[in-house]
Amino acid sequence: MISTDNIRNGVNVDQLVGTIEAVQGNPELAKFEFRAKTDWIEGGHCRTSAKGFYGVCQEDETRQETFTMEADHPEVLLGKDKAPTPAEIVLHGLGSCLTGALMYHAAAHGIDIECMETKLEGNCDLHGFLGLDPNVRKGFEGINVTFKVKSDATEEQLLELAKFSPVYDIVTNPTPVSINFAK
Amino acid sequence: MISTDNIRNGVNVDQLVGTIEAVQGNPELAKFEFRAKTDWIEGGHCRTSAKGFYGVCQEDETRQETFTMEADHPEVLLGKDKAPTPAEIVLHGLGSCLTGALMYHAAAHGIDIECMETKLEGNCDLHGFLGLDPNVRKGFEGINVTFKVKSDATEEQLLELAKFSPVYDIVTNPTPVSINFAK
Numbered sequence: 495m496i497s498t499d500n501i502r503n504g505v506n507v508d509q510l511v512g513t514i515e516a517v518q519g520n521p522e523l524a525k526f527e528f529r530a531k532t533d534w535i536e537g538g539h540c541r542t543s544a545k546g547f548y549g550v551c552q553e554d555e556t557r558q559e560t561f562t563m564e565a566d567h568p569e570v571l572l573g574k575d576k577a578p579t580p581a582e583i584v585l586h587g588l589g590s591c592l593t594g595a596l597m598y599h600a601a602a603h604g605i606d607i608e609c610m611e612t613k614l615e616g617n618c619d620l621h622g623f624l625g626l627d628p629n630v631r632k633g634f635e636g637i638n639v640t641f642k643v644k645s646d647a648t649e650e651q652l653l654e655l656a657k658f659s660p661v662y663d664i665v666t667n668p669t670p671v672s673i674n675f676a677k
Numbered sequence: 678m679i680s681t682d683n684i685r686n687g688v689n690v691d692q693l694v695g696t697i698e699a700v701q702g703n704p705e706l707a708k709f710e711f712r713a714k715t716d717w718i719e720g721g722h723c724r725t726s727a728k729g730f731y732g733v734c735q736e737d738e739t740r741q742e743t744f745t746m747e748a749d750h751p752e753v754l755l756g757k758d759k760a761p762t763p764a765e766i767v768l769h770g771l772g773s774c775l776t777g778a779l780m781y782h783a784a785a786h787g788i789d790i791e792c793m794e795t796k797l798e799g800n801c802d803l804h805g806f807l808g809l810d811p812n813v814r815k816g817f818e819g820i821n822v823t824f825k826v827k828s829d830a831t832e833e834q835l836l837e838l839a840k841f842s843p844v845y846d847i848v849t850n851p852t853p854v855s856i857n858f859a860k
Contacts (some may be wrong), residue, residue, distance in 0.1 A: 504719030
C-alpha cells in the first residue's frame with residue numbers, strides 16, 4: 495500500500511491543515527501553556543526540567559520523557575563551564591524557533607527547503623549586568639542572525655515565513671514577566 | 678593550609694569583586710559576544726552547537742567542550758517530541774538566568790541563599806503562529822515565574838537582585854534582531 499501522507503520539509507502538511515481547520519472551528523484548541531522548573535545547583539549552575547504542558551483543551555499525556563537542560567558559565571564569568579550560558583540558550587531557542595517556523599510555513603505554502611543552517615551572535619556589555627552603568631542594558635544589545643538556506647524561494651519569502659517564530663516575537667517585542675514567591 | 682577563598686552561594690566573591698574592578702579600569706573588558714549555530718534536522722527538529730565566544734578583549738580559549746542542544750515539538754504540534762520546544766528552551770534560559778543573577782548579586786551583597794527552585798509558565802495562543810489572527814501575538818502573552826527561595830533576605834531584596842538577569846531584560850524589553858542571508 496502506498497502511503498498518501500503529504501510530507502514537505504519533514505512536516506505533515508495534512509496534519510498542519512487539519513490543525514488550522516480545527517482551530518478555526520474551536521478557538522479554545524489554540525491555547526497552550528508551556529512549563530519548566532529550574533533547580534539551582536551552585537553559583538550560576540542550574541538544571542531545568544520540562545515535561546507537562548497544556549494544549550488542545552487538555553493536559554498533555556503523550557510526552558513520555560522529562561527533558562532536562564543545564565546552564566552554567568565559563569570560568570571568566572565565575573562558573574565551571576559545565577553547560578552553555580543562558581545567553582547561548584536564548585540563541586538556541588531563537589535559532590531553532592526561526593527554523594521551525596520557516597519549515598512549517600514553507601510546507602503550508604508548498605515551498606521545499608533542501609537544507610538550512612543558522613548562525614547567531616549576541617553582543618552584550620557587562621556594565622549592565624554588573625550594575626556599573628544604568629544606561630547600558632543587561633541583555634543583548636542586539637542579535638545578528640545569518641541564514642544559509644537552499645530553496646527555490648526568494649530571501650524575502652523565507653524571511654517572512656521565519657518571522658512567524660514565537661521566540662522571535664518574544665525577543666523582539668516586550669513580553670510581560672510576573673515574578674512571585676511561593677509561600 | 679586553610680583556603681582563603683571567599684565563596685558565597687558557590688560564587689567566588691573575590692573574583693567577582695576583581696572582575697568589577699577590572700571592568701572599571703578598562704571598559705573594553707566588559708564586551709562579550711556569544712554565538713551559536715543551529716542546524717536543521719527535519720520539520721521542527723534542530724540541533725544547536727555553542728563553543729567559541731569573545732570576552733575580556735579576546736577570543737575564549739578555555740572552553741574545551743562544544744555544547745549541543747536540541748529542540749523539537751510534541752506530536753500535537755507535528756513533531757516527534759525528541760527534545761524540548763523552543764518555548765520551553767526560553768523558559769530554561771530565563772529561569773537559569775534569573776537564578777544566576779540572584780546568586781551573583783546576593784554574593785556581592787553578603788546575602789546567603791540556602792536553596793532555590795523556580796517554576797515558569799508561558800501562555801500562548803496558536804492563532805498568532807498560525808497566522809489566523811494578526812491581533813494575537815505569536816510568542817508568549819505572558820510568563821509567570823514563581824521563586825521558592827530559602828534565605829534571610831526579604832522578597833523585595835531578592836527580586837531586585839534577580840532583575841539584573843540579562844535574559845529577563847531580553848524577554849521583557851525589545852531586543853533588535855537582524856536577519857541576513859549568507860551568500
